[in-house]
Amino acid sequence: MTRGFIRMLLVALLAFAGMAHAQAIEPMPFANHAQELRFQHLTRELRCPMCQNETLADSNAPIARDLRNQIFQMMQQGRSDDEIKQYLVARYSRFVLYDPPLTPGTWLLWFGPLLILLGGAAAVLVAIRKRSRGDGATERASFEQAPTDNGDDW
Amino acid sequence: MNRLLPFFGFMLLVLLFGFGIWWNTQHDPNAIPTPLLNKPAPAFNLPKLYEPAQKVSKADLLGKPYLLNVFASWCVECGVEHPVLQAAGPTLGVQLVGYNYKDAPDDAKRWLAEHGNPYGLLIADEPGNTAIDFGVYGAPESFLIDAKGVIRYKHIGPITPEVLANELKPAIAAMAHEAAP
Numbered sequence: 450m451t452r453g454f455i456r457m458l459l460v461a462l463l464a465f466a467g468m469a470h471a472q473a474i475e476p477m478p479f480a481n482h483a484q485e486l487r488f489q490h491l492t493r494e495l496r497c498p499m500c501q502n503e504t505l506a507d508s509n510a511p512i513a514r515d516l517r518n519q520i521f522q523m524m525q526q527g528r529s530d531d532e533i534k535q536y537l538v539a540r541y542s543r544f545v546l547y548d549p550p551l552t553p554g555t556w557l558l559w560f561g562p563l564l565i566l567l568g569g570a571a572a573v574l575v576a577i578r579k580r581s582r583g584d585g586a587t588e589r590a591s592f593e594q595a596p597t598d599n600g601d602d603w
Numbered sequence: 604m605n606r607l608l609p610f611f612g613f614m615l616l617v618l619l620f621g622f623g624i625w626w627n628t629q630h631d632p633n634a635i636p637t638p639l640l641n642k643p644a645p646a647f648n649l650p651k652l653y654e655p656a657q658k659v660s661k662a663d664l665l666g667k668p669y670l671l672n673v674f675a676s677w678c679v680e681c682g683v684e685h686p687v688l689q690a691a692g693p694t695l696g697v698q699l700v701g702y703n704y705k706d707a708p709d710d711a712k713r714w715l716a717e718h719g720n721p722y723g724l725l726i727a728d729e730p731g732n733t734a735i736d737f738g739v740y741g742a743p744e745s746f747l748i749d750a751k752g753v754i755r756y757k758h759i760g761p762i763t764p765e766v767l768a769n770e771l772k773p774a775i776a777a778m779a780h781e782a783a784p
């Protein structure tokens with residue numbers, strides 16, 4: 450009896466889950482499967498301006514739905530991905546692009562990690578050279594005084 | 604000196620952390636900079652809320668500056684902003700144009716009847732297509748548009764008394780000062 454009830458409840462819940470999903474991503478009359486894939490790829494590269502940690506593909510915000518429709522319309526008009534991105538950037542700024550373009554304003558973002566890596570490498574090099582040269586002697590002396598410190602503590 | 608090195612490293616991190624906090628209090632990390640600032644407002648042709656048969660275009664509004672205020676009856680923050688607009692509307696020195704965004708006309712009218720109507724002109728964008736051209740992604744948003752149809756100032760979120768005094772009024776004053784001589 451109770452098992453039957455629980456089963457019914459589960460079925461009902463699953464049905465509702467399906468409905469919610471169908472609401473989030475409404476079907477669109479794509480011309481072909483390739484276009485559908487292109488649409489999915491493009492909307493995943495674009496950020497929803499309203500809920501900024503979601504892509505246009507994932508977001509259920511009204512503006513995301515409107516923008517998905519707009520992108521769909523533009524695809525039907527034969528516009529390229531770049532044209533669609535430019536259209537959105539002209540209205541919502543580069544903020545909508547998940548991949549920041551390489552511009553003077555973003556070079557630190559792109560090459561910053563490399564700079565930090567190079568800086569770290571330089572620091573390690575300097576430290577190694579110091580040890581292998583004269584400074585090593587004093588350090589060895591301090592090892593003898595404090596045998597518990599093996600010098601590997603970082 | 605070498606013994607102080609970790610301390611300096613720590614201080615550097617503290618400074619960086621403090622700078623991050625300071626930066627985020629000065630800037631709204633969620634605000635999207637509008638690329639439309641100081642550019643001509645996009646063309647539009649939208650029906651009036653109360654007389655849907657009549658349409659208002661960008662060209663109709665040229666010649667006099669106006670504040671385009673995007674609002675909707677479903678928007679909670681618009682209710683926060685509304686009393687400010689009600690009080691300041693007549694003293695702004697520019698026409699207040701209401702832009703009813705993605706709203707059922709009847710809901711909008713009911714909302715205005717309940718909260719009051721500070722707008723000199725009301726246009727409706729029920730499908731929300733024109734709003735995309737303005738880079739609108741929510742309500743409320745406000746655009747200050749000058750006599751030549753150029754967007755001079757944009758505010759995302761409710762116009763609070765602080766925003767009104769510190770940003771909007773100076774922007775209107777700068778515009779009026781420019782037009783006067």
